[in-house]
Amino acid sequence: MPNIPKGTRDFLPSEQIKREIIIDKIKNVFRRWGFDPIETPTFEYYKTLSGKYGEEGEKLIYKFLDLGGRELGLKYDLTVPLARFFSDHQNEIVKPFKRYQIQPVFRAEKPQKGRYREFYQCDIDIVGSKNLLSDITIILTINYALKEIGIENFVIKINHRRIFKSISRKFNIEGREVELARIIDKLEKIGIEGVKNQLFEKNFNKDVVDGVINIISRKFQLEELSKFFSDSEFEIAYNELNEIFKYLKKFNVNFEFDVSLARGLDYYTGMIFETKVLNYEIGSIASGGRYDNLIEIFTGYNVPAVGGSIGIDRLLTVLNEMNLFNERKTWTDVLITFVKYEDEIISYGLKILEKLQNLHYNVDIYCGNKDLRGQLGYANEKGIKITIIIGEEEVKNNKVIVKFLEKNYQMEVKLDELEKCLNSK
Amino acid sequence: MPNIPKGTRDFLPSEQIKREIIIDKIKNVFRRWGFDPIETPTFEYYKTLSGKYGEEGEKLIYKFLDLGGRELGLKYDLTVPLARFFSDHQNEIVKPFKRYQIQPVFRAEKPQKGRYREFYQCDIDIVGSKNLLSDITIILTINYALKEIGIENFVIKINHRRIFKSISRKFNIEGREVELARIIDKLEKIGIEGVKNQLFEKNFNKDVVDGVINIISRKFQLEELSKFFSDSEFEIAYNELNEIFKYLKKFNVNFEFDVSLARGLDYYTGMIFETKVLNYEIGSIASGGRYDNLIEIFTGYNVPAVGGSIGIDRLLTVLNEMNLFNERKTWTDVLITFVKYEDEIISYGLKILEKLQNLHYNVDIYCGNKDLRGQLGYANEKGIKITIIIGEEEVKNNKVIVKFLEKNYQMEVKLDELEKCLNSK
Numbered sequence: 133m134p135n136i137p138k139g140t141r142d143f144l145p146s147e148q149i150k151r152e153i154i155i156d157k158i159k160n161v162f163r164r165w166g167f168d169p170i171e172t173p174t175f176e177y178y179k180t181l182s183g184k185y186g187e188e189g190e191k192l193i194y195k196f197l198d199l200g201g202r203e204l205g206l207k208y209d210l211t212v213p214l215a216r217f218f219s220d221h222q223n224e225i226v227k228p229f230k231r232y233q234i235q236p237v238f239r240a241e242k243p244q245k246g247r248y249r250e251f252y253q254c255d256i257d258i259v260g261s262k263n264l265l266s267d268i269t270i271i272l273t274i275n276y277a278l279k280e281i282g283i284e285n286f287v288i289k290i291n292h293r294r295i296f297k298s299i300s301r302k303f304n305i306e307g308r309e310v311e312l313a314r315i316i317d318k319l320e321k322i323g324i325e326g327v328k329n330q331l332f333e334k335n336f337n338k339d340v341v342d343g344v345i346n347i348i349s350r351k352f353q354l355e356e357l358s359k360f361f362s363d364s365e366f367e368i369a370y371n372e373l374n375e376i377f378k379y380l381k382k383f384n385v386n387f388e389f390d391v392s393l394a395r396g397l398d399y400y401t402g403m404i405f406e407t408k409v410l411n412y413e414i415g416s417i418a419s420g421g422r423y424d425n426l427i428e429i430f431t432g433y434n435v436p437a438v439g440g441s442i443g444i445d446r447l448l449t450v451l452n453e454m455n456l457f458n459e460r461k462t463w464t465d466v467l468i469t470f471v472k473y474e475d476e477i478i479s480y481g482l483k484i485l486e487k488l489q490n491l492h493y494n495v496d497i498y499c500g501n502k503d504l505r506g507q508l509g510y511a512n513e514k515g516i517k518i519t520i521i522i523g524e525e526e527v528k529n530n531k532v533i534v535k536f537l538e539k540n541y542q543m544e545v546k547l548d549e550l551e552k553c554l555n556s557k
Numbered sequence: 558m559p560n561i562p563k564g565t566r567d568f569l570p571s572e573q574i575k576r577e578i579i580i581d582k583i584k585n586v587f588r589r590w591g592f593d594p595i596e597t598p599t600f601e602y603y604k605t606l607s608g609k610y611g612e613e614g615e616k617l618i619y620k621f622l623d624l625g626g627r628e629l630g631l632k633y634d635l636t637v638p639l640a641r642f643f644s645d646h647q648n649e650i651v652k653p654f655k656r657y658q659i660q661p662v663f664r665a666e667k668p669q670k671g672r673y674r675e676f677y678q679c680d681i682d683i684v685g686s687k688n689l690l691s692d693i694t695i696i697l698t699i700n701y702a703l704k705e706i707g708i709e710n711f712v713i714k715i716n717h718r719r720i721f722k723s724i725s726r727k728f729n730i731e732g733r734e735v736e737l738a739r740i741i742d743k744l745e746k747i748g749i750e751g752v753k754n755q756l757f758e759k760n761f762n763k764d765v766v767d768g769v770i771n772i773i774s775r776k777f778q779l780e781e782l783s784k785f786f787s788d789s790e791f792e793i794a795y796n797e798l799n800e801i802f803k804y805l806k807k808f809n810v811n812f813e814f815d816v817s818l819a820r821g822l823d824y825y826t827g828m829i830f831e832t833k834v835l836n837y838e839i840g841s842i843a844s845g846g847r848y849d850n851l852i853e854i855f856t857g858y859n860v861p862a863v864g865g866s867i868g869i870d871r872l873l874t875v876l877n878e879m880n881l882f883n884e885r886k887t888w889t890d891v892l893i894t895f896v897k898y899e900d901e902i903i904s905y906g907l908k909i910l911e912k913l914q915n916l917h918y919n920v921d922i923y924c925g926n927k928d929l930r931g932q933l934g935y936a937n938e939k940g941i942k943i944t945i946i947i948g949e950e951e952v953k954n955n956k957v958i959v960k961f962l963e964k965n966y967q968m969e970v971k972l973d974e975l976e977k978c979l980n981s982k
Contacts, residue, residue: 140598166921196621496591
């Protein structure tokens, strides 16, 4: 039996280094777009999380008790905790509140390939403004972050939750638009027929089902839809989307309107988006939308908000499989090795280590008990490209041997020429 | 009733920015000393954690069930998960295995000032080597990390667990050395009298208690102790510590031997250390030691290991209260503001934002609905020092107004001179 809990993962150095590189890049783009960081606890009171994610989401929350018998839940996403945070700190923060947050979230998913029970989300949100510049900022930031990471071929699919309201008005099923969106959200997983069946199962009548299936299967564009719908809900969606699209075009963002895009979570109210990598079969790697009524549950008054989230797991899968990553197995640049374990030799090695660190090299010093050959093997296995070899001769003459492992080439270097030698590589 | 779970915290931007700065610095020192990163899940099977931390630790583990009814526990530290990780991946990693790991850990502590139920640990460990160069590397790395962060006045207290074995031999209480260490570990909290009472409570006899209290209260130095002890356990401790001390002296580390240092956790076997900030009342900010028998529980064969851990919460308290921190409330350098919300003005603003980002400025663009005065107030509140103001005139003439808020000084600048102007600040 494996010792690691089902559905979770360990990250070994070669994988964790990639994650560190990606997260740093994302963080830098977030900062460059004017977002500041926050963190919230790994668990919340269960009552904070419950009733926010819809029926199916609710079941996936990890629930437990604290010592005082209060119900806690591991956080399911970073949006509901943000809403709770905003409410608790509304007098300490500047509005509109632009924050990024990069932390793990937890879902008790059924084990299956590529689904994990713990994974990182990288979120940005703007809380406290209805201004569409917020929606635009979110999409542009996500767009730039993905490009910064090295993903070039992707399209951002955009829709608006009010269009579902408009549809439900037209078919006289007002109030059931969230239910409708939940089912349409499964389109990619279960296909058109699957959506049709689930609509029937939930007792939508034939007219509704035929109408909805017609709309989503023919992928109507916004202009075409405006021939069918003309109520106030559609009008708002239409105007907002056109305004957003205008600016995205100016920034050469590759986007498209997609009326079949629904997003699974209940709390969205306005623009919604998902990101598809082109020529590669994988779900959305970044998504989000406007949720103007969620925070009110915590504050008691209306607080508009819009946000987006990048999932780094799928991103890493894409980067790995598309070979968009320069492999780097270790952060270490140089390994210091010893011909013999003697006092003077070790002291000399430690001094060299200090010297190189001051020059901002990452330096490993061999801490095991193998002979020189074993030490060079260690460097090779770890993927360290340069070793420094020290014996009695070297200590005596204030020199070292520098060995470039890939080129299988070594040279004797005076200590004060070491930096030059390493830079020449 | 507060909405955040008892014993946990939210981190607002001003605090989270400090945490990001500190963690980055620590990470860089860890990398410079040859450590590579790993991550492990937030929870482990409960059986992985249980029986490793001693009676009192055990009670503090958050326990819950997964969907399959298996017992899980939130991780209590990063050392036991490392042991499990090493065992699971022993064929995929290079030995000696040097890793750093920076993640939150969880303890269901009784609520009291300065004690939190979730906090970050920054750990380094070297697994698979008895070589004392490992012990030295751990202490030196911790020493350099603390200095890099800006802590200058601290002393590293060092002891050796075998000395407790030696004491227990001398007083004929062999096998009870862990129990002894656990009580002595509380010295700072409960004082000499407290330790004395707890020893009596645990049925150590008067000779033992008097002997132990004599040793720890008189703070015997290593040389003095060698007059009382001469068994093989003491001899090993004596030789190892002297070897370690020799190298620490060469690196000008401020350390001292402290026979009353015990460390609370059961798994230590060799050198142990804690770090005290001088002239400031706070517990240890970094600690660790050698634990040669822990990993065997998972692997079934002996694997020596040594490690150290920095707790960033106490560190931040120290830095904040000693004013060792340059306050930085936001990552944002520049805010773009608008005289009017008009299409052309907003487009112009977004173009400037893009331009400045390419120059690696962090730029916020105002997303709310306040007038210019309100927008400048937003910059002030957030701690942004430069604003760019755009109106119709500016768009027409390809200019902007740059306002330096602290100096309350503003100037009109041509777009192609903007960079020069910002750099002149």
